[in-house]
Amino acid sequence: MIKLSAGTASLAGLVLAGAGAMGGILLRPADPPPGLRAAAEVTSAPTATEQFTDERTVKVAMTVAPTPPLSVAATGRVTASYCTAGRTLKSGALAARINEKPVVALATKIPLYRDLDLGATGRDVAGLQQELRRLGHGGSTGGRYDYWTKTAVQRLMRAAGVSGPDGVLRISQVLWLPDSRVVPAKCSMVVGRQVSQGDKYATVPRRPASIRVSPMPADLAPGRRTIELMGRSGPLGKDGTVTDRDFLAALSRTREFQDLKPGDEPPAARIALAAPLRTVKVPPSAVFAVDGARGCLQSGRRVIPVRIVGSKLGTTLVLPDQAVPSTVNLGSSITARSCGHG
Numbered sequence: 001m002i003k004l005s006a007g008t009a010s011l012a013g014l015v016l017a018g019a020g021a022m023g024g025i026l027l028r029p030a031d032p033p034p035g036l037r038a039a040a041e042v043t044s045a046p047t048a049t050e051q052f053t054d055e056r057t058v059k060v061a062m063t064v065a066p067t068p069p070l071s072v073a074a075t076g077r078v079t080a081s082y083c084t085a086g087r088t089l090k091s092g093a094l095a096a097r098i099n100e101k102p103v104v105a106l107a108t109k110i111p112l113y114r115d116l117d118l119g120a121t122g123r124d125v126a127g128l129q130q131e132l133r134r135l136g137h138g139g140s141t142g143g144r145y146d147y148w149t150k151t152a153v154q155r156l157m158r159a160a161g162v163s164g165p166d167g168v169l170r171i172s173q174v175l176w177l178p179d180s181r182v183v184p185a186k187c188s189m190v191v192g193r194q195v196s197q198g199d200k201y202a203t204v205p206r207r208p209a210s211i212r213v214s215p216m217p218a219d220l221a222p223g224r225r226t227i228e229l230m231g232r233s234g235p236l237g238k239d240g241t242v243t244d245r246d247f248l249a250a251l252s253r254t255r256e257f258q259d260l261k262p263g264d265e266p267p268a269a270r271i272a273l274a275a276p277l278r279t280v281k282v283p284p285s286a287v288f289a290v291d292g293a294r295g296c297l298q299s300g301r302r303v304i305p306v307r308i309v310g311s312k313l314g315t316t317l318v319l320p321d322q323a324v325p326s327t328v329n330l331g332s333s334i335t336a337r338s339c340g341h342g
Helices: 006-027 123-134 147-159 245-252
Strands: 044-046 048-052 056-058 060-065 076-081 094-098 101-107 174-177 200-203 207-213 225-229 232-236 269-273 277-282 288-291 294-299 302-312 315-320 327-329
Touching: 048 302, 101 123, 101 147, 123 147, 207 225, 207 245, 207 269, 232 245, 277 302, 294 315, 294 327
Parallel strands: 101 174
Antiparallel strands: 044 327, 048 277, 056 269, 060 207, 076 094, 094 101, 225 232, 225 269, 277 315, 288 294, 294 302, 302 315
C-alpha cells in the first residue's frame, strides 16, 4: 500500500472537490437564449384596405343561333354594292344602290318590315329610335314616330350619303342587320344583277344567341359582374347569363368562335366584379363567430359585423358593416362571443 503524505492528500482533496464542482456546473441546464424565451402574446393587429375584384375562372354553355342571310326589300337593278367578304358592315352605312336609290344598313332589335312615317307606333319604331340615338342622330323614344324621329331619320340618311332625305323610313331603303356590326362571309349582290324583294344580299357567319355560366359559383361577392371570353368583355347577368347583343356580336367575329365545331366545348371564361370592392384585410384569427359568409371583428371594445368575401396570402378579406377599424383584436383580447355582444 502506498502512503500519501499529508500535503499530497490535501492536494488530492482539492482536485476532487474542484472536479465535483465543475461536474455540477456541467450538469445544470443552460439558460435559453433571449430569442427562444416565450414571446409575449400578440393581442392586436393593424388592418389594411385592398381593392377586390373577385376574379373567377368558370365554364360556360353557349347557344348558337341560326343566322339567316341578309336580304334586300327593293326590286330593281343593282347599280352599286358596298359588300366585301370579311370586311365589317356597320349599321348606318351605305350597303348598296338599287336603281341608284341608296340602301342603308340598319340594326334594330325588331326587324324592320314596313314603311314608317309620322304617327306610326310599335316595337319596330322603338327599336329604330334606340338605334338612331346610339348612332348619334338623336330623336325621341317611346315607340311613336314623331317629328323628332323623322328629323333623326333625315340625319341618318344624310350621313349615309342620301341627298335630300324626306324623313320617311322606307323599307326598300333599308338592309336590316341583326347586330350593329356584321362581317359578311359571302356577298351575293353583284353590280348589274336584277334583284327582287327578299333576294340575298350576303351570308353572315353563325353567332352565339346566349351564354350561360355553368355552374355559377355560390360564394360570389355582391355586385355587378363582367365576363371575359375569347378576348372580349361584356356584362354578366345576375343569373349568370349573357344576352348583350354587342358583346355576342363581338364574339361572333372572333377566330376562336368561328373555329368552334358543333359539340365543341367553349373555352373557359373569367368573371369579375365590374367595380372593385374596397375590402379590409385582417388576419384569419381576427374573425370569430363565423356563420357562412358572416362573421365578427373586435376592435378595442367595439364589435363589428362583417361579410367575408375572400382570402389572399394568409389574410381574410371582409366588408365591415361599420366604419373600418385601424386595428383588430387577436387572441385573448377577443372577449365577445358574437356580433351582438361586446
